[in-house]
Amino acid sequence: MKKIHHNNYDLVLKEAFSLFHNKSLDFLGLDLPPIVSFMETEIAEVETTDDMMDLNFLLQDGSILHLEEETHLSIGDLIRFAHYDLRLYKRYKKRIHTVVLTPSDGLPGTKVLDTGNLQYSVLQIVFQDRDGDSLLEEIQSALGRGEPVNELEMIFLPLMKSAESAGTLLRKTIELEKNLPDESLRNKVRELTLILSNRIVDKTILDELWEELQMLKVIKYAEEKGIEKGIEKGIEKGMEKGIEKGIMKGKEEGTIEVAKNLLSLGMDADFVMKATGLDLPTIRSLEKLTRQ
Structure with missing residues (x-):
């Protein structure tokens, strides 16, 4: 049987937050105005590059949410993100909130680039710092009561901290996702969950x-x-x-x-x-x- 290729974190980031952008701020725990719409991610400059940002959203107060995914956040990444944000600001002249999503192996908190005359910071969210076992129970209870859940939480749940092995937590998550009431989204959520788990779970599983x-x-x-x-x-x-x-x-x-x-x-x-x-x-x- 042919299998779908499952080796791309960027795919999950863009697909998941595109599908469930109205739930993304709650999932990320960000106290920001609601998302109004998507924004362009490719702002080319003749003297630089046409590299694409991961995701940009226009917020209700007119500011911009810029999301990036990076497994190991480095100074080079901060320089690249700062350049993206300067391009965004040059185009729109709006306040920018830059958030870096890290599956694991990162340090939580704000990351700062200080060049002396320029200070630039991003908020880094490390999923492995979150309690996956408690979240699994919460989602299971909510589905059992017929209440709505945040699908983004399910997609990223296998990356979170757990007393179980990564493979066991993934199996439990996939099994739980079978109970999502929206049939049109059910398999899409399971696909994105599997893609995201590619680097942390045994290939056989x-x-x-x-x-x-x-x-x-x-x-x-x-x-x-x-x-x-x-x-x-x-x-x-x-x-x-x-x-x-x-x-x-x-x-x-x-x-x-x-x-x-x-x-x-x-x-x-x-x-x-x-x-x-x-x-x-x-x-x-x-x-x-x-x-x-």
Whole structure:
């Protein structure tokens, strides 16, 4: 089975905060005005570079939130971020709040660059300083009560401090994310969680969880293409043989359609057997049909 590449922190930062930007200030614990809109991240200058910033947001009071991700914050990073902010200020003449997100191995607090005639500071947020076990319990309770949760907290939860191993915390987080009520976001949140955990979790565990997620997505696609068609056929037959029998027949045909769609997507026989419960001879027969 093909697996999605999962080796890019920047992808998670931009995707997660883009999807859930209205919840980002609460998640980061920043006492700032609400986000109003996204802002450009590429401000080119002829005499410098066209490097892109990670994320910029316009806040309700007219100031700008500039977010960056950096695993090991260095003086060179501060110089680069300061240059970004000077470009932003030159363009908009607005107050800028620069926040650096660090998965682990960093020191919390404000980082300062002092050149003598220029003082520049950023706020660094280190996720490993946060209590992941308590947060996991809080989210679990909220979902159990049917209350809304902050999906950003779930995506970054495996990076937080825990009495469990990183792999165990990731498994628990992925399992909890299955309970998110919004089906359209559920798999996206799980994907971003796995991508972010790439550097801290054993590859075997990641591969196993990716396979499970991909299986769910592929089956969902096959069901959408197959089950409805099968049940429609069954209901038609039910007009002649009795509605109940017809619907049962439709469900059987729906399963066959799912299997055929999975095979047409290139899934192997073992995978299709696991996904549909059909036996190997049936799968082999369907393979022949899909090739015709």
